[in-house]
Every structure is written in C-alpha cells, then in structure tokens.
Amino acid sequence: MEFFNSALGRNITFVRPEYFIISGFIGIPYIRYYYIFLLFLYIVSVMGNMTVMTVIILDHNLKAPKYIAVFSLAFVDLFSSSSLVPKVLDICLFNHRYIPYNDCLTFCFFCFLCISMQSFNLAALAYDRLIAIFYPLHYQVKMTNRFMLFLIASFWVLVITLVLIAVGFLTRLSFCKSVVIKSYFCDHGPIYRLGCNDVTPSRIIAGALSNLVLWVPLVFILASYCSIGYALTKISTAKERVTAFKTCTGHILLVAIFYLPIIFVYRFGANIHPNARIINLSLATVIPPMLNPFIYVLQTQEIKQSLKKLLKIRGQSKIATKN
Template sequence: MSPLNSADFTNDSIVHPDFFFISGFAGIPHTNYYYVFMGFVYALTVVGNTFVMFMIYTDHCLHSPKYIVVFNLALCDLGVSTALIPPLIDTFLFKSQLITFKACLTNMFFVFGFLNMQSFTLTFLSYDRCVAICFPLRYYEIVTNKSMLVITATLWIIAGLAILIAVIFMSRLSFCKSTVINSYFCDHGPTFRLACNDNTPNYVISHSHPVLIFWLPLLFITVTYICIGRALLKIAAASERLKAMQTCTSHLILVSVFYLPICITFAMGASIHQNARIINTSLGTVLPPMLNPIIYSLKTEEFRESIKKLYRRKNISVTVWNK
C-alpha cells in the first residue's frame, strides 16, 4: 500500500499520508547497543522521578512552594521520557518505523508539550531562587503554595497551546511526495518540510517557538542569576554567602544539563552532520530527565533529610516487626 492517500492532489485539497517513515538512526553503526542504553536510561528515569514525586507527596516537610515546582519538573521528566523512549525502542529495535499521520501528530504534541514545560519549570525555579536570595524577608509572602499552583497551571496552558498551534497548522499541510522523516521521532521541523503546499506558518512557528520556549526562558534565568549575584555581593559574611550560593547549585546544574545540548546544536547550525544532530538531540532530551532526580537527591539538603527520615522510619518498622 502506498503511504499516501489515493485522493488526487489539487490546490484546494489536503492530502495526508497513511504513514510516515521514521528514518531515525539510519547509517549509524551499532545502534542496537544505543537502544539498549536508551532502555536503561528510561528505567532509571522512571524509578528516579517516581521516587522524587513519592517523597514530595508523602513528606509534609516538602509541601512547600519550591517542591511544588520540583514535583512538576519530575512529572515533566517522566512525561517526555515516556513520550520518546518506548516509541523509539519499538520503532527501531523492533523495526516498526511506520507511524500513522494521527499518531505522528500525537507524538509531536506530547514530546514538545513536555519539553516546553521542562523549560518553563526550570525558569520558574530560577524565579524561586531569586526571590529567596534577593528578598529573603518577603519570600513566604511573595512565594506561596497557591501562587505556585496558579503559575504552574498557567505555564501548562501556555506550553500546551504553543505546541497545539503547531500541530493544528501541521494538520493543514499536504504531503504528496516524500514521507520519510529524518529524525528519531515526529519532529516538527523535519516533518513540515516534507509538505508540498505552503508551509509558511509552520516555518514561522519553527523559528518563533524556540525563542518563546528556550531562548526567552534562558535569558530570564540569566537575568535572575545576575540579580542573585548582586545580592550575594551585599552579604558581608562569607559563610552566609556560601550557604546562599549552595541553595542554587542544584538548579544551576539542572539548567546546564538541559540547555547546553540545545545551545550546542543551535550554535553548530547546518554545519553539524545529520547523524551527529540526531545523537546529540536524543541524548540532550533523554539524559536530563534521568539526571534531575539524582542531582536533587544529592545536592538539596531538605531532600537528603527527607530520605534519611524515610530510611530511619523503615529501620524502626523492621525492628518492631522482628520483635
């Protein structure tokens, strides 16, 4: 069966393919090992982020504005990994590289929706740190559980609408020639470029979306840390300054892990080989969700204390049971 519908293409008709073909890692040697590695990454991601959400949900000491955002980040990490890795393994390890048009748009919506929210959540965490250090006496007045929930819900709406608009415009395109997507999932750019009718709105979206979702949040994070740096310089005691800086280390590591691969890919532009771009973007997308819970577990004092309390409760329960 031809991947294209049998309807004749005219200027006024919209032709959607029955299937797209995900080319993915074609031409890259030893990819089976890479898929096994992806499965390992996904397993760690699920365990780590589920554990973070469990700890925040069960420990009332973590029911604070900051950890509402951390819970949301863990949820986004779990979502984007689930939208990417299981379909990737199914597509390439089991040689099922055909995907229906509707399934492709659905995959695109969830992958980019969760990625959008990851970026927004990291930005939101920088706001939390900025208020905590620049306005410590007013922190609990400005940053409340209610305000965090309202802002988080607003960001979810913005993130969803941003990709929903892209998906709607994608559904208005006709595909009457190639249906081979040069990516490892239904990526927006490689997909809309296959269209044979006017794709100007999609082109505009592909250039404006990174600005809204990545570059503006990264600029906001940079500005907040400039403000944090100026506030730290006003702290006379070196020990207090160091203590304040340490509250930012976990967030700075998360920001670096998430944004550096994106910056490298954009900086190299067209000069980067297609296979290198695919490997770089795939690793840059799936590794941060795996690393984020590890970073928070090791770098955040409140979270370490919560884990210790859980461990002590478990030991007490075991001792009582043995008696």
C-alpha cells in the same frame, strides 16, 4: 484540527498520507547497544523521578513553593521520558518505523509539550531562588504555595496552547512527495519540511515557538542569576554569600544540563553529520530527566533528609513485620 483548515477555504484538498516513516539512525554500527543504553537511561529516569515525587508527597515538611516546582519538574521529566523513549525503542529496535498520520502528530504534540514545560519549570525555579535571595525575610509572604501552583498551571495552559497551534498547522500541509521523517521521532521541523504546499506559516510558528518556550525562559533565568549575583555582593560576610549561593547550585546544574546540549544542536547542528545530530539530540532529551532527580537529592539537604527518614521507617517496618 479542522479549525486550522477551515480558515484556508473549503475547496482546498489536502494530501494526507496514511502513515509516516521514521528514518531513525541509519548506517551506525552496533546501534543496538545505543538502544540498550537509552533503555537503561529510561529505567533510571523513571525510578529517580518517581522517588522524588514520592518523597515530596509523603513528607509534609516539603510542602513549600520550591518543592511544588521540583515536583512539577519531576512529573514532566517522567512524562517526557515515558512519552519518548518507549516509542523510540519500538520504532528503532523493533523496526516499527511506520507510524499512522494522526498518531505521529499526537506523538509530536506530547514530545514538544514536555520539552517546553521543562524549560518553564526551570524558569519557575529561578524565580523562586530570586525571591529567596532578594527577600529572605519576606519569602514566605511573597512566594506562597498558591502563587507557585498558579504559576505552574499558567505555564501548562500557555504551553498546551502554543504546541497545539504548532501541531495544528501541520494539518494544513499536503504531503505529496516523501513521507520519511529524518529524525528518531515525529519531529516538528522534519515533518513540515516534507510539505508540498507553502510551509512558511509552520516555519514561522516553529521559530516563534522555540523563542517563546526555550530562549525567553533562558534569558529570564540568566537575568535572574545576574540579579542574584549582584545581590550576593551586598552580603557582608563571605560565609553568608557561600551559604546563599549553595541554595542555587542544584538549579544551576539543571539549567546547564538542559540548555547546553540544545544550544549545541542549534549552533552546530547544520555542520555535523545527520546521525551525530540525531544522537546528540536524543541524548539531550533523555539525559536531563535522568540526572535531574539525582541532582536535587544530592544538592538539596531537605530532600536528602526526607529520603533517609523514609528509608529508615521502611526498614524498621520490615524488621517489625519479620518479628
């Protein structure tokens, strides 16, 4: 992080607190029940995403570009839930609201890394569906496992770089006033707003980052489905159109679950109570990783069949062991 400060001159003194204080949820009755609900969502998310990842690893029939992107999304969802929920419960449920300065920035980095990768994974899945609908006969030539791996790896490199820059610029801020972060985790926006010196670079970077990792993928996804919709009108029979559209329904649900709460927070966040905003934002970051595996298991026939086959094999092995 010294790189971000050296560019500003060596004679500048930064006031860095020993710790930050997470305000969390204030004045909400029966808030402990909400924490229990978050714990339940986390357990379900871990079990669901690990199941999807295990099925894709064990079934060689799922070694296809689409399932590489699905595996990546399940991994990011698992990583996202594990990096956020346990720490939030530790902070709020056990009242460990004091978090060291460096730990807070690290927490911020991993949280935004996961959110950003969720967005880009959805864009990768949209591209996969676009190629599948437009070029059904040449899909295996145009969309290979190597290309999908390269695409996902490129997104990881891009996102790590962008989030590292955003968090790195927080180190050039002096915190000479309050150290209370008005959020349920080490949120980038509430942190830079505590700065005593010029926060303009951090504010510009925050806006650019949200555009690059949220709205650019969303525009691409919407444009992809507009193109897919146009392509479906060219299909001769209604049955074929419905069959082609069914391959996209799971992904459409994932996009809606991920983006609609975020759009709501960005659109109405300034006009609602801070506690309501924090609860809505916390649900927006926890519910999608919990629902994603169920959507893909229920909407994707290949994963459903693979899961049934694995469960059947496991059941038979247990019976054989007992005999």
